[in-house]
Amino acid sequence: xxxTEAVKYSLRNLKQRKARSFFTxxxxxxxxxxxxxxxxxxxxxxxxxxxxxxxxxxDKVLIMSKGSGLAGLDTAFGLTKDEVKAVENVxxxxxxxxxxxxxxxxEYRDEQIYTLIGSYDPKVPLVMExxxxxxxxxxxxxxxxxxxxxxxxxxxxxxxxxxxALDVNSKINVNDVDFKVVGFLEEIGNPQDDAQVFVTNDFxxxxxxxxxxxxxxxxxxxxxxxxxxxxxxxxxxxxxRDLEEGKEDFFVQTFDEMIEGYxxxxxxxxGFVVLIALIxxxxxxxxxxxxxxTSVIERIKEIGVIKSxxxxxxxxxxxxxxxxxxxxxxxGVIGVxxxxxxxxxxxxxxxxVGYGFLQPSFSPWLFVGCIAFATxxxxxxxxxxxxxxxxxxxxxxxxxE
Amino acid sequence: MxxxxxxxxxxxxxxxxxxxxxxxxxxxxxxxGINLRVKKGDFIAVMGPxxxxxxxxxxxxGNLDVPTHGDIYLGGENTSYxxxxxxxxxxxxxxxxxxxQFNLIPNLTVKENVMLPMxxxxxxxxxxxxxxxxLLSKVGxxxxxxxxxxxxxxxxxxxxxxxxxxxxxxxxILADEPTGNLDTKTGEKVxxxxxALNKEGKTVIIVTHDLYVAKxxxxxxxxxxxxxxxxxxxxK
Numbered sequence: 001x002x003x004t005e006a007v008k009y010s011l012r013n014l015k016q017r018k019a020r021s022f023f024t025x026x027x028x029x030x031x032x033x034x035x036x037x038x039x040x041x042x043x044x045x046x047x048x049x050x051x052x053x054x055x056x057x058x059d060k061v062l063i064m065s066k067g068s069g070l071a072g073l074d075t076a077f078g079l080t081k082d083e084v085k086a087v088e089n090v091x092x093x094x095x096x097x098x099x100x101x102x103x104x105x106x107e108y109r110d111e112q113i114y115t116l117i118g119s120y121d122p123k124v125p126l127v128m129e130x131x132x133x134x135x136x137x138x139x140x141x142x143x144x145x146x147x148x149x150x151x152x153x154x155x156x157x158x159x160x161x162x163x164x165a166l167d168v169n170s171k172i173n174v175n176d177v178d179f180k181v182v183g184f185l186e187e188i189g190n191p192q193d194d195a196q197v198f199v200t201n202d203f204x205x206x207x208x209x210x211x212x213x214x215x216x217x218x219x220x221x222x223x224x225x226x227x228x229x230x231x232x233x234x235x236x237x238x239x240x241r242d243l244e245e246g247k248e249d250f251f252v253q254t255f256d257e258m259i260e261g262y263x264x265x266x267x268x269x270x271g272f273v274v275l276i277a278l279i280x281x282x283x284x285x286x287x288x289x290x291x292x293x294t295s296v297i298e299r300i301k302e303i304g305v306i307k308s309x310x311x312x313x314x315x316x317x318x319x320x321x322x323x324x325x326x327x328x329x330x331x332g333v334i335g336v337x338x339x340x341x342x343x344x345x346x347x348x349x350x351x352x353v354g355y356g357f358l359q360p361s362f363s364p365w366l367f368v369g370c371i372a373f374a375t376x377x378x379x380x381x382x383x384x385x386x387x388x389x390x391x392x393x394x395x396x397x398x399x400x401e
Numbered sequence: 402m403x404x405x406x407x408x409x410x411x412x413x414x415x416x417x418x419x420x421x422x423x424x425x426x427x428x429x430x431x432x433x434g435i436n437l438r439v440k441k442g443d444f445i446a447v448m449g450p451x452x453x454x455x456x457x458x459x460x461x462x463g464n465l466d467v468p469t470h471g472d473i474y475l476g477g478e479n480t481s482y483x484x485x486x487x488x489x490x491x492x493x494x495x496x497x498x499x500x501x502q503f504n505l506i507p508n509l510t511v512k513e514n515v516m517l518p519m520x521x522x523x524x525x526x527x528x529x530x531x532x533x534x535x536l537l538s539k540v541g542x543x544x545x546x547x548x549x550x551x552x553x554x555x556x557x558x559x560x561x562x563x564x565x566x567x568x569x570x571x572x573x574i575l576a577d578e579p580t581g582n583l584d585t586k587t588g589e590k591v592x593x594x595x596x597a598l599n600k601e602g603k604t605v606i607i608v609t610h611d612l613y614v615a616k617x618x619x620x621x622x623x624x625x626x627x628x629x630x631x632x633x634x635x636x637k
Contacts, residue, residue, distance in 0.1 A: 005513050005520040005529075012508035305504040308465055309518040309565065310493015312486045394465045398500070 006315065010323045013295065024284075024291045025331045031281035032335025032374050033342065035274055039370075040343045040360035042270035046263065048189070048357050053259040057130045059223040060255040061230055063087070063237070064216040066248065078213020079250070083240050090236050092222040092229035097124040098214025100204045106197060107173040108162045115195045117174055119204035126218040130255060131188075138168040138183025145200050149179035153187040154194040154354065161195055172197075177207060189357030226254055281373075285381040292324050292385035296392075303389055304397025313390040320386030321379060328378015332371035339370070411477065412572050412604050413439040413462055418471035420457050420627075431457040432468070433627035439606065441572065444599045446615035447608045449624030456577065458624065459608040463575050464492045476572060493521050497566025501578035503558040505550040511537065511561050512546040518568040536564040540594060556587035563594055567603075574598060576607045580614055592617055 014021045063079065079087075079098060088096040097120065104117035120127040122141045134140070141150050151166065158165040166172065170181045174197060188194050205212055221229040234252050238245060253261070296303070303316055343360035350358045420432040432454045439445055439462075449455045460466035461473060464480055467488075473480045475495055480488060497518075498504075505514050515533040524532070537546050540560040542553075550558055559579060566574050576595065580588030596617060599605045607614060615621050616635075623630045 003520050003523075004526055005509065005517045008513060009506060009509055009517070016508060301504070302506060305500075305506065306517070307489065308463065308492065308498045308504075310489055310521040310569070312489040312521070314486065315489075315521060395460050398465070398504075 006319050007322065010319055010326065013299075014323060014327065017295070020291055020294075021327065024288050024327055025334065027284035027287045028281065028328060028331035028374055028377065029335035029338065031277050031284055032332055032370050033339040034277040034280065035373075036336055036339025036366065036370050037343045037346070037360070038270060038273045038277065039366055040339070040362055041346075041358065042266065042274075043361035043363060043366065044347075044359045045266055045270075045357075047361050048359075049259055049263050049266070052131065052262075053256065057132070057255040059220055059226065060126065060130045061219045061221050061226070061233065061252060062130070062216060062255065062258060063219070063233065063250055063252050066251050078215060079217050079237075080213055083237060084214060084217055086236050086240050087217065087219055087233055090229065090232045092225050092232065094220045094222070095124050095126065096217060096219035097121045097126050098201070098217040099127045100201065100208075100212050101215045102175070102204075102208065104174050104197060108166065108170070109164060111162050113161055113195070115192075115197065117204075118196055118198050119201045120198060121201045126220055127216075130218055133188065134186055135183040136186045138181070140183060141198065141200050143200070144202075145182065146203055146206075147177065147179050148182045148199070149174065150183045150185060150198040151181055152185050152194040152196045154191065155181070156184045160354070175207065187356055189355060191354030194354060230254055281377055285377050288324055288327060288378060288381035289384060291327075292320060292382050293388070295323070296320065296385045296389040299389075300392060300397045300400045303392050304394045304400065307392075307394040308398065316392075317386045317390040320389045321382045324382025324386070325375050325379040328381070329371065329375040331378070332374025335374060336367050336370045340367075410441045411438060411474070412441050412443070413437070413606075414472075414474040415458075415461065416472045416474065418461060418468045418473060420454075420461065420466065421469045430627050432461065434471070435624075435627070435629055437462075437622060437629070439573070439604060441604055442599070442602055443604050443606075444596070444617070444619045445604075445606045446618035446621045447606065447624060448610065448612065448615045448621055449630075450610060453624040454627040455608045455610075455624050457627075459575060459577050459606070462573070462606060463496050463498060464488050490522070493518055494569050495572050497568070497571040497574045499559070499562050499566050499574065499576040499579045501581040503550070503555070503562045503582070505558055505561055505565070507550055510547050510549055511542060511553070514550065514561055515565045515568055518565060522569055524569075532568065533564070536567050537561070540564045554587075555583050556590060559583060559587075559591050560594065563591070563598075567598070571603075573604045573606060576605070578609055578611075579607065580609075580611065588614070 084096050084098050087093060100119045102117050104115050106113050106115055120141070122143045122145065125140065128134070128140065135150070136153055137156060141148065149172065154160040155162070155166040166181055168181055168183065172179050172181060219233065230252050234248070237250060237252070238248060241249070243249065306316065340362065343362070347359045415435050415437040418432060418435050419430070422429040422431060435458060437458070447455045447458055457466065461468055464473070464475065475491060480491065483491065506517065509517065512530070512533045515536055516529040519529040519532060534543065534546060537543055540563055542557060542560055542564070545553060545557065550561065553561065574595065579591055579595070583591060592614060595605050595607070607618060609615055619635050621633045623632070
């Protein structure tokens, strides 16, 4: 729409009004940077959840306390062995198994830390299978393992949990019981999970004489009738625990439902933050429109001159639209580069403190999309000022001082 | 000369043109029925005191403004029915403006200022450059092409404006008080440029209140209260 001299004219105008152009840019790119950062982390989290749901766990059903999340820390809640048996007897359930969790003091070479000790049944290792967690070194637990312990990934990293890294066969003490490390789990990506330790259900029962109950239970069911089976499990447990419908202290969830729950929670969080960032971009668009209007008023006489030497209304429109779009484009590029840098830095810091799952993901579309969005925002901000400029009467404009 | 040829050679024809401004109940008659015929190669001055309507006449001739009554013919074409974009093209191609305050674009170099009108007409970059250089050396500024306007004196700026007005090789050069902001000596130089252009065959119209400037013209239209009071022709 506009050619060389007109482009030069626009660019030099922006350059001449450096401070104003800079602040306009700043107001746009701050919003773009925020959007970029949150979407890149959002994409990373979606990818992480996608990996989880990619594992072949669609036929698993989880039973846990209504109050607590995954860790099953709610000590008031627990399913008894009998209740798990009852679940196992529900038609369509192939097998069911539970996990105990207890607070743990882990000691290694006179250093102590506090974490959770969990357990599972090596004969029916559904608890580990559901998230596809395997050993990174050594082996998983075997039936009959006594005083053998499987520990989180971070134990094999020097200075992460203990000053010294542990090896397979290292001796540690957990809640006053001496154990031999048989294996390390894969990295899960957050410092809590990567510091947990696991023993067999049998040995957990041996360690704690008191009435232990399962903090969460996993059942493998008939995938074809999974929703029906889920309902039957709920019904059975209500009966076992003598609870009315709607007043359960537990909830039953299929694996897919759980993943969906995560991703819809993520949708809301990311959506909310991006919405706020969008509002900030909207504000900056108003700011840009204001800048452009000022610029039009300052140049009324020039517009008159340009019209007198043959510029059409649409040429003037093009010149001003170009200016505001160019501002938007530059702001987009700066915003994206800054966002990229900050996200990468943030990811590195998070990784360093153990949140390996919280990583940004940089899709080329994110770069293109953010820059395009900024450019379009700039263009839209320029529409009204450019239209006004194009409609300026050259006779009045030439007389304007 | 045959009648047809005469019509063809007519560059501008203002036919009973009026420009009224309506302000509430008042009517301001800036131009009140003017007939003005300009032939190719004419050198015309439009004289008159301020408020006589000469600026409005100039805007009408330059197609920057449209009349409330009457018709304006440019190169034989009635511009009354032209769209905004056609009018813009017409003035870009057929009319070269020179202003009292030079009105160069401060952010563009001397060369770019001269190239800009050609840019609007879609002339190729190479051609624009060539023509701009040529015109600028013609007005004696061949060594200043990369200067910005504020690095030049008033007289030099007006010479750039003359070069710019010639960019699209227009039929008419329209100069509004071209010497108004210049000292006498520099003003004379500008006038001599315009005279030289006229000799080359360009039609020149100067709007001025300075009789000394007007005397260079072949025909002088004397305006008063939006009307042509008299028309004087210079004797050869």
